[in-house]
Structure formats: structure tokens, C-alpha cells
Amino acid sequence: MSSSPNHRDSQPGLELAPSSDPEVVHRPSDPYPIAVPGQAPVPYANGGSLYTVDGSHGSPPSTYAYANGEKALPPQSSVFESGTGAAAGAASRKKLWIMVGVLAAVAVIIGAVVGGVVGSKSSGSGAKAAENSGSTSSPSNSSSTDASVNTTAVRPLTRLSVTGRRLAGDGFTSRLFWQGGDNHIRTSKYTSTGGEWSTPLVFSGLDAKPGTPIPATIYMLYPQFEVFYLDSKNTFRGVNFGEDETAPKTDSIETDRPAFTVDDGTKMSAYWPYIIYQNPNSTFRRQVYDSRGRGYFNDTMQGWFNPDVVPLGDNRTGIAVVPTVKEFKGPYAAGIAYRDQDGRLSVFSFGGDDTGISWDTGSPNVSIPAQTSIAALAVGRPNSNSTNTWILYQDEANKIQCVYQDDANGWKGPQEVGDADAGTDIACLTESVLDEPDQILLSEQTDMRRCYYQYKGAIQEKRLTSSTWIDGDTIPMQ
Template sequence: MPSSTASATVSPAVSTSTPSPTSGSPGIRTKSPLSVTGWLTGNEYSIRVVFQSNDDMIQYIAYESESKAWKQTPNITKAKAGSPLALTSFETSWYGTLTPQTQFNQVELFFLDSENRLNEWSWDITDSTLGTSGSLTPYTIPTGSDSRLASYWPFIIYQDAGLGLHEVVYDCRFPGCWFNRTLNQTGYDGADIVIVPAQQNLREMNIIYQRGDQKLMSLDRNSTNGNLSTASTFSIDLPAAASFAALTVVRPSSDDAALDTYILYQDSAGMINVIWNNDASGWQGPETFPAFNDADNGTSIACLTQAAFFTDTPLQSNSPLSRCYFQVNGALREVRLDGSDWEIVGDVNAVL
């Protein structure tokens, strides 16, 4: 598990009840928050995309490559209107030797309730239930009213009321297994946050955020000691609280050691642009691609990096999971990174 140098921890408070899930599928709301996770199982893969409906209920849609079909869940639970969503996943075998019956991919969702407290919702995707409130929820961690969220297991990033960035880490060397500390960085109020691997085996993580002067920044987080260092300051003209997301893939012809990072953001004209780092020359772009045409202005953007975990599960080369999602005329558009180009997979159609 990752280690951290700060000494702050979270303490649980009185748990609050979570609304019971209801049936029905009102559909994705306009400019809904979006988040995505996915994993490989042999030659097959799984994708989960989460969004919010018009009545503030959280739903997710699930894709299994084996069936080549999307399926939509009934309502899961309620979040505050427009709550940020951070979806991630892990394989239970990462935490010990399990039998085939107890080895599965657990999906984790983080969101805000009506009082801007950080909530966790988790479920076993092999089970037909709609999950349950997780062990982080009783800590009632307060966030800023406009805070965004980011997660790549076991890390969660949020913004406090003073606009400071914090991380919560699942690490059972600490009481209750949850660790919370400030990153001593200030972000733009209500701006997106991203966390993706910067190196294989999660040796370093890349935290991307918008600074108070609207500049896009990235921090390297060393997973051995928790130390942070400035990785990049981008010169792109990013609108205030613009939508952005990122994904990481294994660099071709690198013996699976080096990783490439792609950052997608929406400019003031509503165009989705890409900047990327895929060789020793540093960051390139911005550039846009036909696959991003017609994106709704103000859409959320969610990008998928394969679930990985320290030495147990490194990122795999030629992963089919290099995808991003955004809305076009209210519909959910799926695009895929194909080498150096982006192609439209299609608009997602799911059935209950």
C-alpha cells in the first residue's frame, strides 16, 4: 500500500442514512457529471460509466466485451444536484489470497451529498444488488461547495472550502484504513481534478488541476514516500473551471515500462482539444480531432485508464480501454484512442 509522510488522519462521525435505490431509468441529465472505470479479465474487458439523472439519482451503465452490449442499472442512490462523480475499481485479490468465489472486481464511487460531504458507494459487480454505502461515508469529510472529485484506486482527491486540495488514501496501516492529508496546493474554485498513473506499478501518480490563475498544472506524487513535486505548468488558455480529463496508456515499443498521458479539455468555443506526452520531447499539442466534433458546450469529460495496482497489476500494452466519454446533443458519446488518432465508437445505447 502507498505510504504518506503527513500525520493527519480522518476520524469517523455519526453515520447518516442513504436514500434507498428506486427502480426506473430517467436517463442522463444535460451536462451531467460523468466518470468511468474499467478493467481487463484475460482477453475480455469491462467498462462502467456513471452519471446523474434529472432527479439527482446516480446511475451507471455497464459494458462487457463478451456480450458486446451496454446495460443500464436502475437508480443507485441520490447525490446533490450536479455532484461530482469519481468512479474507480480494484480487484479484491490485491488485498490477499482469495478463492475464485471471493475474487472479483469491486467498483467504488465517490460523490457529495446535499451537505457537501464526501460519500463512498461500493459494490461487487458479480452480485445483482445495487451496492451499499462504504466505510468512508461515516467520516463525513467536508468539502468545498463547488469541489470536484478525482479517484484512481486507492487515491481520492477533493477540494476544501478554502480551495485547498486534499487526498484521501485507502491504506490499512492507518486506523480505519483511510488517510487524509492536505496537498498544500490551491486550485481554482470548482475546477476539475484528475489523477492518473505517471509510472508503471503506481510508483508515481500524476495529479492534474487548474490553478487559481486558471493555468493547468500537474503534480507528481511519489507513492513510496508520498512526496509531491511540480511536474508541468501548461501554457494553454484554459477557461475558468473548464471541463478536462486524462488517460494514461503504455508507450509502444517501451518494453511496457514508459507511459503516455493524454489530457482532453474543452476550450471557450466548446471544442475538445488534446495535449499529450508520448515521447522524450515533452508535451505536444493542443490539437483537436473530428471525433470530438459537436460536443455540447459545458459537457463533462470522462476518460478511462485501465485499473492497475502497484506490482500486482501493471498497465497492459495495447489496452482496448483507452476511451473517453462526453455528451453530444445530450447523448453519451464514446470515442477511442487509436494510435495517434481518435475515432468515434458511437453514442451509448443501454437497456435495463
Template sequence: MSTIFDRDASGLEVRLPDIGGLEVRPPEVGGLEVSIKAQIAQGLEAFSGYDGLEVVNNGQDGIGGIKSEDLIEETEPKPRAKKLWLILAGVALLLLIVGAVLGGVLGSRQSHKAPVQTPGASATPEASSKPPSSSDPPPNAVYATSGIGVTGWWTGSSSFTIRLIYQGHDGDLRLMRYHSGAGKWSTLANLTGTKAKLGTPIAASCFNIPFFFFTPVTSSNNFTQVEIFYLNEANEMQEFYFREQDSPSPSAQTFNGSGIMSSKGWKAAGDSKIATYWPSVIFQDDSDKMQEAYYANLTWAQSEVGLECQNNSAFAEVPYSVTAGRFGGEKLFYQQDDQKLLIEERNNSTDKFNGG
């Protein structure tokens, strides 16, 4: 294909000669024409009219020409423009990479943030109708901060039985039994409706009914009554009792229920411990003073022991003997603020405790 650089005023036409140079001949229609030999042989020549371009050769082929640099148009982009476009493309690519990295980092941080609670959301989890998972402890499992009460009695000259009370994971008090003849523990009862506060202190004691009330012992009247003491949600002293006996008599019944102390409304300190040896119960009030509830004349009465103890002190009541215990003759163990363990004693319920 011929490339026509346009004609000039002299009417010369430039062609490729046989010897590889340029030949100049007058054109038929005027203008400057440059052709290679192969194109001439094939008749591939192109002509155009005057468009203001002039040939500039600067004498490199031995042919003079007219210098007109300010009239020549550049047909290719400047190298500088190409470089500028490459720089801009590189900057754009760098910005895309930086944006992707920042987006990933911020997204990772956001996923590790604690969920933001909306103002209208409740912090208390709603009750679910789903059944508890297998990891939940069973209801009869011991509550984490449950108290424990233990009592027992002789059932013969060489046999005995023990009762243990604890709080289950569901809040109910549970009763377990041990008999020396069987040599193993078993569940005796689930004391529903006791309304004990979670983590309540528990104390237990027992007495033989005919022995305590001075009545004849018969096959149908030889009950042992177990007394359980604990706190409700208001930190009020509560009493629950049950009676049982080993007897073939069909009239031997088991009775249980809430005791009359429960209606007294006597309040203990929230972290008070409880100790008991029938018919006495020791607990601590909000002033760190010991209080005693004592059962006499078929009713409970409360009185201040008059001893100051350490906050949350443990207590223990130990009778001199079975007979002395029936009348309140006992020793009381407790702890003072100096961490020392003290013992107070009395001969009967009408005496004051004195240092032992």
C-alpha cells in the same frame, strides 16, 4: 278638415274661394273661419272658441289683418332647438364610441399583464397528483448537469469491460456496462438511496480485491470492486461501492452499499470537481486548496495536498503503472489561477507532490 285660426273682433270668417283665394264672410256664431272648398262640400268644418290667437297675413293675399306677432304662439319647434338636440345626440354617440374603444384597449392590456400574486399566495408550486406529461423526460434520462464517472478493467488477454456512472433525471445514480465481447452498452443497476445532490460531480475507480490485499486469486475470490465518489446535499464526500466477478461459482456474490468514507463528514466546495485513482481521491475545499482522501490500513484518512488551484478546477490522477498505483505512485493534473495546466507527481503516498 278646416283650420280655425279663431275669430277676431270684427266677426269676419275667412274661407277658400272658388278661385283659389280667400273669401271673408260673417260667421253665424262669430269668429274667424278658414275653409277650403272641398271641406265645405263635405261638411268638414271645425270651429273653436276664442283662444287669444289672431290672423296675421301681412297683406300677402291682398287682405288686411291685424298684426299681433307678440300674441302668436309657435306650434313647431325652433330650428335652433332641433340643431342643439342633434349636436347633443352626436356628442353622446361619440362618447359611447370612445368609451368602447378605451374599454377594449384597457382590457387587452390587462390580459397581457403578469398575474398579480396575492399576499397569502405561495410562490412555490404545489405538488400535483396528476401523472407526468409525455413531455417529461424518463427517470433514466441524464440529468442536465450530471457528472460522469468512468472506470474499467481487463477481463482477459484481449477483452475488457467498462463501467459508466451518471445521475438520472430522478436524482438516482445509474450504472451502465460495456463489454468488448458484446460490443454494446447496457444498464447494469439503478443505485437507489445514494442521496446524491442534483448535479453532483462523480468520479469512479476500481481495483482487484485479491491483488490489492495480497490474497490468492481463486474461482470464488476474484472480485473487482468499483468505487464511486460524489457529494450529498451538504457537499460532504460520499462513497458507494459494489463488487462483481465473472464466475460460474454459485458462491460468487455481488456486494454493494455505502462506504465508510460517507460517515467522515469531509466537506468539499460546492462546485468542486473530484478525481480518483484507487486508493486516492482528490477534491477541492472552500479555500480553493486541494485535499486528498487516502485509503490505507482498512480506513480512510484525509490530508491537505498543499497545492492551490483555480476555483472549480478539473483534476486527473494517472498512475505510473498498476503496481505503482497500488502504493500511490502517480501524477496529478490540475489548473491554477493563471489558466495554466500543471502536473505534480510523487513516487508513493508518503511523498509530497513535486512539479513534474
């Protein structure tokens, strides 16, 4: 272009390189609201309560009456009868003895009732204490939300995604995405040099369906974040925003091609330039932008050398996509991890004639539960153009497990990562790289090896040290 672009007229979308000069999204003049009103926790949909039992014991026993808040005996008729002379006296004495007997009997009854009530209350208090103790205990495979978690700020079993890049000089920055109980998509930024998470941005203007997938990635040419989701009609939607912006813009994936829907319940994953999801017939579909002539296209995932090789996933399988080469450039060799139709964790490489460099030893030989979340991260392998890969999933005991390939000797594991809420999503961080504007190699550094999932309702970070998974941050939700 001979003149400067109008930065507000065009929103770059899912593309590797525009056919003309890039349109950079400027920061809007009005800040986006980020405050999240605090609200009391709400019960789970399955009826499990998040509230503390109040300890009350119901109505008082019917044996007693209450007057002005004091316990009293039931009203009694007079024990004295009127009479004259000895007969009257004898009758009076007789009645006196009767009265004494009655009073004694009443005293015995009162003692028995009081003892029973006290014992009953003591037993009831013990039951309540046990109930409270049970509601606040934390079994290793707990799926309960802690009462301190604001379920408006973070939805139970929200879908998660995370993306990031290295900074010039040293360190890295990343963004985590999740959905609140109000269905608004939220994101918080982390910068390693400061070691803190930002106050979350709340994208309240998006019509995101409850439980939508939220695949996110970075277009490195600008750079800008690309975030995709499904609306209330399962229509595929996309937004983008710059690293210093607070409001998302409609992405060109919506404006440059006809609207399309995605099968309800499918998982989604993204790593630039790919967005991967499952077709109704169990194959996998790619949304891609090819700057070398075809522009936007989408197709069924297939083998590079043999197009007849088409991976088939189990219904609603988890999906993770990562690069399989350290020098990530066109034709962009990558791979997906998924659950196959035999119930096993499988991998499939695609995208280039160098496909399979990292995954040429076959798939991990482990069975995983149906519809479990799957996430993956990759770093550069020393002295090679390959990558080292870690794939995470949740087992039947609700523990997060990991299989990995950190050399040329095949897959290892499973290795336990930690406890998690049953049915949690998992997201793992892989450094974003690209060959536009300049070739960036996938780093061999290990400081970005971080994954995220829910535990007791909160989003927990796990960090992989040289060989061990350790607790990282609990992500602030508001």
C-alpha cells in the same frame, strides 16, 4: 481469520489491504430495479425549448367573421329602398347603382384583405419553418439537447466517471456512471468481448444532490466498484458493489470515520487508492487508505521530496488523477491535472519517491477556460516504467481538446477531439491496476483509450486510435 467471514456484516471501503482476511460482498437475493420510465423531454432551465413548434398562426384576422367554421362577410343592410312610380324606379335604379358600387368596393376590399392574409400566412409559415430549421440545426459548438434524449435518464451537463479493468485472457470491462434528471445515479457496463452496453442500473435509494460529482474506481482485491458522491447537504458519501451485483452497499469510508462535507461546487476525481478534491483555500485534499499502519487518512496534497511544495488550483477547477508509473505499487506514484491560478493547464505528481517519472518535462503550456472539465487517461509506455498520458479539456469554442505525452519528448498538442455541449463534463478510462493481491502492470495496449462527454444531450464515446480520435458508441440511457 480461522473461520469464514460473514460477507454481509462488513463492507470494505477505500483501502488497499485489510488488516485481516477480506470481506467479500455477496450478491443480494433481491434484484435491484433497473427500469427507467420513458418521459417526454423537458425544457432546459435557461428557457431553451426542446419541443417542436406546432406551426399555428393565432386567431383569424378580425376583418372576417366565422360561422359554422366558414368565413363570411360582415352583415350588410339591404340596398333596396321601397318607393312608387318613376321616382321610386329612379331611386331604385340609383340605389341599384349604389349597390353595385358598394359590392364592387367590398369585392376590392375583400380581395385586398384575402391577399394580405394569405401573404401574411405564407410569410408566417416561412418564419416558422426557419424557426424550426434553426431549432434542429447542429452547429459545431451546439449545447442543445436533441429532442429524442430522455432528460430523466440523463441529466443535462451531468457529472461523469468511468472505470474498468482487463479481463483474464483478453479484452476488458468498464462501467460508466452518470446522473439522471431525477437525480438518481446510473451506471452501464461494457464488455469488449461482447461489444455492447448493458441496461443501466438505477440507484434510486441514494440521496445524491443535483449535479453531484460521481468519482468511481475499482478496488482490485475483490474486485468491486467504489462510487462516491455528495448528498443534499454536501456530505461525502460512498457505496460499493461487486461486478455481478445490482444494488450498492454503504461503503466503509462512511462507517469508519466521522462524516465530513466537501466545498460546494468542487470537482472530484478517483483512481484507487486516491480520491482527490479541492479545499476552499484552493489546495487539494486526498482521501487515502494506508494498509501499512495509518489506516484511513486525509491530507493536503504536497510534494514528496519537499512538503512545502503545495499546488494551488483555480477556483472550482476540473481535476483528473492517473498513475504516473506503469508498475503501480506502494507508495503509489500518481499525478493530477488541473487549472492553475494563472489559467493554465498544470500537472502535479505525488505519492512516492519515483514521483515524476512520466511528467518530468514540466506542464503543458496551454491556457484553458475557467471551470472547464478536465479528464485524463494513461497507458504503459514501452520499454519504460513510465506512462503515456492524454489530458482532455473543453475550449472556449466548446470543442474538446487534448494535450498528450506519448514519449520522453514532452507535451504535445492541443489536438481536437470533437464537438460537445457547452459546459459538459468529461470522463476518460484508465485501466485499474494494483499490487494486491498480485502486481498488475499498467498495460501498453491501447484498446481502452476511451473518453466520454455530452453532445446534444446524449453521452458520446470517443476512441483514440494510433493518432486520431474517432466516434465510438452513443451510450444507451435506458
